[in-house]
Amino acid sequence: xxxxxxxxxxxxxxxxxxxxxxxxxxxxxxxxxxxxxxxxxxxxxxxxxxxxxxxxxxxxxxxxxxxxxxxxxxxxxxxxxxxxxxxxxxxxxxxxxxxxxxxxxxxxxxxxxxxxxxxxxxxxxxxxxxxxxxxxxxxxxxxxxxxxxxxxxxxxxxxxxxxxxxxxxxxxxxxxxxxxxxxxxxxxxxxxxxxxxxxxxxxxxxxxxxxxxxxxxxxxxxxxxxxxxxxxxxxxxxxxxxxxxxxxxxxxxxxxxxxxxxxxxxxxxxxxxxxxxxxxxxxxxxxxxxxxxxxxxxxxxxxxxxxxxxxxxxxxxx
Amino acid sequence: xxxxxxxxxxxxxxxxxxxxxxxxxxxxxxxxxxxxxxxxxxxxxxxxxxxxxxxxxxxxxxxxxxxxxxxxxxxxxxxxxxxxxxxxxxxxxxxxxxxxxxxxxxxxxxxxxxxxxxxxxxxxxxxxxxxxxxxxxxxxxxxxxxxxxxxxxxxxxxxxxxxxxxxxxxxxxxxxxxxxxxxxxxxxxxxxxxxxxxxxxxxxxxxxxxxxxxxxxxxxxxxxxxxxxxxxxxxxxxxxxxxxxxxxxxxxxxxxxxxxxxxxxxxxxxxxxxxxxxxxxxxxxxxxx
Ligand SMILES: Nc1ncnc2c1ncn2[C@@H]1O[C@H](COP(=O)(O)OP(=O)(O)OP(=O)(O)O)[C@@H](O)[C@H]1O
Ligand SMILES: [Mg+2]
Numbered sequence: 001x002x003x004x005x006x007x008x009x010x011x012x013x014x015x016x017x018x019x020x021x022x023x024x025x026x027x028x029x030x031x032x033x034x035x036x037x038x039x040x041x042x043x044x045x046x047x048x049x050x051x052x053x054x055x056x057x058x059x060x061x062x063x064x065x066x067x068x069x070x071x072x073x074x075x076x077x078x079x080x081x082x083x084x085x086x087x088x089x090x091x092x093x094x095x096x097x098x099x100x101x102x103x104x105x106x107x108x109x110x111x112x113x114x115x116x117x118x119x120x121x122x123x124x125x126x127x128x129x130x131x132x133x134x135x136x137x138x139x140x141x142x143x144x145x146x147x148x149x150x151x152x153x154x155x156x157x158x159x160x161x162x163x164x165x166x167x168x169x170x171x172x173x174x175x176x177x178x179x180x181x182x183x184x185x186x187x188x189x190x191x192x193x194x195x196x197x198x199x200x201x202x203x204x205x206x207x208x209x210x211x212x213x214x215x216x217x218x219x220x221x222x223x224x225x226x227x228x229x230x231x232x233x234x235x236x237x238x239x240x241x242x243x244x245x246x247x248x249x250x251x252x253x254x255x256x257x258x259x260x261x262x263x264x265x266x267x268x269x270x271x272x273x274x275x276x277x278x279x280x281x282x283x284x285x286x287x288x289x290x291x292x293x294x295x296x297x298x299x300x301x302x303x304x305x306x307x308x309x310x311x312x313x314x315x316x317x318x
Numbered sequence: 319x320x321x322x323x324x325x326x327x328x329x330x331x332x333x334x335x336x337x338x339x340x341x342x343x344x345x346x347x348x349x350x351x352x353x354x355x356x357x358x359x360x361x362x363x364x365x366x367x368x369x370x371x372x373x374x375x376x377x378x379x380x381x382x383x384x385x386x387x388x389x390x391x392x393x394x395x396x397x398x399x400x401x402x403x404x405x406x407x408x409x410x411x412x413x414x415x416x417x418x419x420x421x422x423x424x425x426x427x428x429x430x431x432x433x434x435x436x437x438x439x440x441x442x443x444x445x446x447x448x449x450x451x452x453x454x455x456x457x458x459x460x461x462x463x464x465x466x467x468x469x470x471x472x473x474x475x476x477x478x479x480x481x482x483x484x485x486x487x488x489x490x491x492x493x494x495x496x497x498x499x500x501x502x503x504x505x506x507x508x509x510x511x512x513x514x515x516x517x518x519x520x521x522x523x524x525x526x527x528x529x530x531x532x533x534x535x536x537x538x539x540x541x542x543x544x545x546x547x548x549x550x551x552x553x554x555x556x557x558x559x560x561x562x563x564x565x566x567x568x569x570x571x572x573x574x575x576x577x578x579x580x581x582x583x584x585x586x587x588x589x590x591x592x593x594x595x596x597x598x599x600x601x602x603x604x605x606x607x
Contacts, residue, residue: 206440
C-alpha cells in the first residue's frame, strides 16, 4: 500500500493527481455576516475621517489666522529693514531676523548634516546589529525625544557659559544637536531600503566597501537622502526654545563673525525669538510685524516641504 | 481510495529511458569524450563546509571546476547551490554570521585564507546575480565601474573596452545609442546582459552565475545562453540553474546538489543520460524538487 501510494505520487508528473487525498467533502462553514463586515468598515472609516478632518481643520485655522493677520505686514520694508529700534519710529522690518535665522540654521545644517549622514551610514552599513551601533541607535532615539528647551540649556552649559556670552554660533550648535539624530536615523532608514543585491553586486566587482557605500548605495538612495536632509533642516528652522538660552536676539544686523555683533561674538537677530519678543510687546505695529514673521516661517517651512517632496517624489525607489 | 494510480502501478523505468527527449544534451557538449583529469583545473574545492550562524548549509563539498568549461550546478531549492558559489568570491563576507571552512584553491592559493586580497580575488572571479542589479549610473559608467576600479586606462582605451565588453555581451546594438542613459532604464533582460558586460569588462578569469535567467523572458534567456556558449572560450563559467534544459544545453559538466552535499558530479551527458545516483535521476526526471 505504501509503495503504491509513493508510485501514485511519482506518477503525478505524468498527469495523475500529484497528491492523493482521501475524498472527503466538508460541510461548507458558516459565512461571516456581510452586513456586519460592512458596518465595521463604515465605523472605522468614519472615525478616521473625523480624526483626519479635525487635524486638518486645526492646521487650516492656524494658517488662515496667520495669513489674515500677517499678510498686511509683508511689505518691502519688512524684507529690507532691520527690526525697529523703538516704538516711536514707524519704519522697520524683519530683515535682520530673517538673515540671522538663515545663517544660524545654515551653520547648524553644515555641522549636523555631514555628521548625521556619516553616522547613519555607520549604523546602516557597518555597525548594523553590533553592540556599538545598537547603543548609538538607542541614544539617537532618546535624544530625538528630548524637549528642545533642554537642548537649549545644554548648549548654554557647554558654549554660552564657558565663553560668557550669547552667540549665533551657540544657537547653531543647539539646533545641530537636534538635527544630528534625526539626520542619522533618517539616513539609516533610507539606506536600509536599498536592497542587499546592490551591495553584493558592488562588492562582487572588487570595489572596497566604502566605495560601494558612497558610489553605489548612497547614489541609489540620493533622492531619499536629500529629502531627509531637507526635512531635518525644516524641522529646526522654526525652533524657538533652543535659541532662548543661546542666541537671544538683537535689534541690529549681524556684523560679521567676531565682536559683540558678530556670529560668534554676541546675540544675533533671528525670526523665532523676535516673533516671541514682538508678539508679547504692547505695541500694535510690533505685533503686526510678529504676525508677518510667523507667516514668513510658515510659508518657508511649508514651501520647502512641498518643494522637496515634489523634487524627490521618486526618492525612495530605485 | 488513493486514486486511480493504484490500479495500475507503473514499473520503475530503466535508466536508459529516463530522459525525456527535450533533455537531450547537445551534440557538441565536450564534457562527454574528454579526459577530465587531464584538463587544467581553474578552481578546486575541497571539504567545503558552510555555516549560517550555527546552522550548517554545506557539508564537505568536493569539486573541480575546469578551465574554459561551463559547469552547471543543479539541485532542488534550498540545497545550497547559491551558498556554494558565493563562497568562491567570498561575497558571503558581507554578513558577519556566515562562515566557510575548508579549501577553495584558485591559482595556487586558498580563497578562504585570511591572506587573500579580496579585491583582486573579486576582479578575477566575477559574479552575475539572479536579479539584474545595474548600478544607479549610466550604461557607460556601469561597465566602466570595474575597469576604473582595477586599471589605469586612457579615455579612449576605456571606451574601447566598454564597447568591446558590450559587444561580447550581445547587447551593444541595443544600447549603443543609450550609453549615457541610466542603466536601470533598460529592460530586465538587457539589464542582465549589462551586468554580464560589467563583469567581463574587468577581465575576470571566472564568471559565477547564480540563476542569471530566472528573472527574464525566454527570448532574453536564449540570448544569454548563447552568450554563455561564446564566453566559455575565454572564461571559466559556473552556472547555477533551476532549468534542467538550460543545464543540458549549455554546460559541459554538471554537479547535482542535495541537502548541502554534492551527490553527483560528472559530464553533463552522463548526468542527464545515465546518472549513477538514484537521487540525481529522480531530480532530473522531475520526481522531486
Ligand atoms: N541568509 C541565510 N541565513 C540562514 N540560512 C540561510 C541563508 N541563506 C540560505 N540559508 C539556508 O541555506 C540553505 C541553502 O540555501 P541556498 O540559498 O544556498 O539554496 P539554493 O540551492 O541556492 O536554493 P534556490 O534554488 O532556492 O536558490 C537553505 O537551507 C537555506 O535555508
Ligand atoms: Mg539560490
